[in-house]
Amino acid sequence: MDKPLSLATDTTELLGRLGVDAALIKGGNRAVTSPTDGSEIARVHDNSEAEVKAAITAARKASLEWRDVPAPQRGELVRLFGEELRAAKDDLGRLVSIEVGKVPSEGLGEVQEMIDICDFAVGLSRQLYGLTIATERPGHRMMETWHPLGVVGVISAFNFPVAVWSWNTALAIVCGNAVVWKPSEKTPLTALACQAIFEKAAKRFGGVPKGLLDVVIGDRAVGEIMVDSPDVALVSATGSTRMGREVGPRLAQRFARSILELGGNNAGIVCPSADIDMTLNAVAFGAMGTCGQRCTSLRRLIVHEDVYDALLPKLRAAYESVSIGNPLTSDALVGPLIDRDAFENMEKALAASREMGAKVTGGGQVDVDNGGEGYYVRPAIVELDEQAGPMLQETFAPILYVVKYRDFEDAMAMHNAVGAGLSSSIFTLNMREAELFTSDSGSDCGIANVNIGTSGAEIGGAFGGEKETGGGRESGSDAWKGYMRRQTNTINYSTELPLAQGVSFDLG
Numbered sequence: 001m002d003k004p005l006s007l008a009t010d011t012t013e014l015l016g017r018l019g020v021d022a023a024l025i026k027g028g029n030r031a032v033t034s035p036t037d038g039s040e041i042a043r044v045h046d047n048s049e050a051e052v053k054a055a056i057t058a059a060r061k062a063s064l065e066w067r068d069v070p071a072p073q074r075g076e077l078v079r080l081f082g083e084e085l086r087a088a089k090d091d092l093g094r095l096v097s098i099e100v101g102k103v104p105s106e107g108l109g110e111v112q113e114m115i116d117i118c119d120f121a122v123g124l125s126r127q128l129y130g131l132t133i134a135t136e137r138p139g140h141r142m143m144e145t146w147h148p149l150g151v152v153g154v155i156s157a158f159n160f161p162v163a164v165w166s167w168n169t170a171l172a173i174v175c176g177n178a179v180v181w182k183p184s185e186k187t188p189l190t191a192l193a194c195q196a197i198f199e200k201a202a203k204r205f206g207g208v209p210k211g212l213l214d215v216v217i218g219d220r221a222v223g224e225i226m227v228d229s230p231d232v233a234l235v236s237a238t239g240s241t242r243m244g245r246e247v248g249p250r251l252a253q254r255f256a257r258s259i260l261e262l263g264g265n266n267a268g269i270v271c272p273s274a275d276i277d278m279t280l281n282a283v284a285f286g287a288m289g290t291c292g293q294r295c296t297s298l299r300r301l302i303v304h305e306d307v308y309d310a311l312l313p314k315l316r317a318a319y320e321s322v323s324i325g326n327p328l329t330s331d332a333l334v335g336p337l338i339d340r341d342a343f344e345n346m347e348k349a350l351a352a353s354r355e356m357g358a359k360v361t362g363g364g365q366v367d368v369d370n371g372g373e374g375y376y377v378r379p380a381i382v383e384l385d386e387q388a389g390p391m392l393q394e395t396f397a398p399i400l401y402v403v404k405y406r407d408f409e410d411a412m413a414m415h416n417a418v419g420a421g422l423s424s425s426i427f428t429l430n431m432r433e434a435e436l437f438t439s440d441s442g443s444d445c446g447i448a449n450v451n452i453g454t455s456g457a458e459i460g461g462a463f464g465g466e467k468e469t470g471g472g473r474e475s476g477s478d479a480w481k482g483y484m485r486r487q488t489n490t491i492n493y494s495t496e497l498p499l500a501q502g503v504s505f506d507l508g
């Protein structure tokens with residue numbers, strides 16, 4: 001891969017090809033920098049409070065028209081969007097790498113996830129099924145129908161700048177809603193690109209109501225306007241548990257719907273029968289991939305004492321040799337952290353671990369010689385005697401805490417003894433352990449895997465987690481129900497008016 005002469009020029013050209021209006025990325029108040037080398041690549045304009053409110057009002061109007069379009073036709077718009085994404089995959093994937101620092105295969109993988117959810121949503125547009133329910137009254141029919149909510153507000157995190165939004169949007173649109181999206185303030189460019197791509201699909205569709213999909217740029221203040229607006233029926237917010245603690249109660253205050261997708265502190269249990277080489281690869285990708293910046297990144301490893309010495313030396317060697325570099329100019333497997341704050345948080349967690357007497361392998365900044373700044377770090381393994389201190393919290397960086405266990409029950413107890421409940425794995429060839437892990441008394445997470453890592457979910461399953469991860473579900477399975485309101489209809493086609501439960505109210 002050739003190093004671009006100027007990343008800003010490269011980015012401007014890329015955004016132009018993707019259809020983004022040049023005026024949107026020049027001369028604004030907010031500097032956008034690339035974590036790959038710390039350089040400024042664009043300046044975007046934050047939306048004012050009045051502009052955000054106007055976008056919500058327009059979305060509300062659009063939703064009133066859109067809800068009357070039959071669902072399979074709404075699916076046609078999403079089908080066209082999927083086609084446009086296929087055409088834009090290389091450019092949008094590269095933009096993800098520039099704006100977030102993901103290695104090329106992960107940038108492209110994110111766009112593939114968008115394409116996959118579009119395909120899923122197109123099928124879904126003919127399957128928004130309700131139930132027919134037996135009624136106790138003669139000459140009556142009872143059924144369940146599903147209806148659009150209105151405006152869906154999407155607040156997204158920096159680390160999946162486009163995929164998570166597309167999970168929400170593809171479903172929200174086929175379900176008959178309008179969408180207002182506030183991307184992370186760290187990733188406005190990919191959001192503007194997605195909007196431009198969506199507009200191409202809308203044009204081919206023959207036009208859509210104005211305001212059906214809009215992007216509003218800014219920091220949390222913009223998100224708060226969406227959270228507090230009575231015109232936003234559902235807010236789907238992805239980010240830290242800290243953000244969820246602020247957003248959740250505000251939405252509850254006005255009885256609004258919410259889908260909260262918050263932090264994770266994901267663990268894997270390595271049992272005596274584990275296939276060690278397979279475990280090694282799964283742990284390496286789960287813990288070091290995306291530089292530890294996935295909500296599902298593997299952060300805790302609970303290893304049986306009999307296989308500790310078979311696994312740990314191989315793992316330490318993998319950590320010491322993994323390639324770290326600029327994802328735009330090298331074939332490295334690990335790119336940069338998003339910014340200085342992320343680096344400082346990693347350093348603090350490692351310092352706290354050392355104070356506890358932990359054995360630390362790796363950590364610290366790596367000079368990748370790319371002429372810029374960028375926070376490139378060596379992923380770290382922290383071996384502890386017990387699960388304590390920083391191991392109990394999510395640090396959004398490539399730190400893998402490792403502890404030993406002897407009894408499976410203790411491993412399970414340790415596994416579930418943290419606040420977050422997103423993703424989990426067990427590595428075992430023992431059927432009893434595998435079944436127990438995925439049973440009622442096993443993992444308390446939204447995702448529980450056997451012999452694969454904690455990260456890299458497919459769109460077909462419902463995605464989300466329990467406890468401090470917020471309880472929301474997005475993407476596949478029946479997650480679409482979160483974007484609609486359920487109605488129970490009872491229809492009397494008889495000549496009598498029997499009351500339920502045998503109640504009589506005879507006016508004589």
Ligand code: NAD
Nearest residue numbers: 157158183184220223224239240243246261262263264295
């Ligand atoms: P963040 O919480 O700092 O920001 C996320 C988004 O919320 C941003 O758009 C931000 O502007 C907005 N925001 C923050 N405070 C707000 C408020 N009070 N009101 C309205 N909006 C507000 O998170 P981040 O650093 O961008 O992302 C990393 C975090 O996201 C990690 O904790 C990670 O685990 C989590 N995450 C979770 C999932 C999931 O599906 N569970 C997916 C991706 C990331």
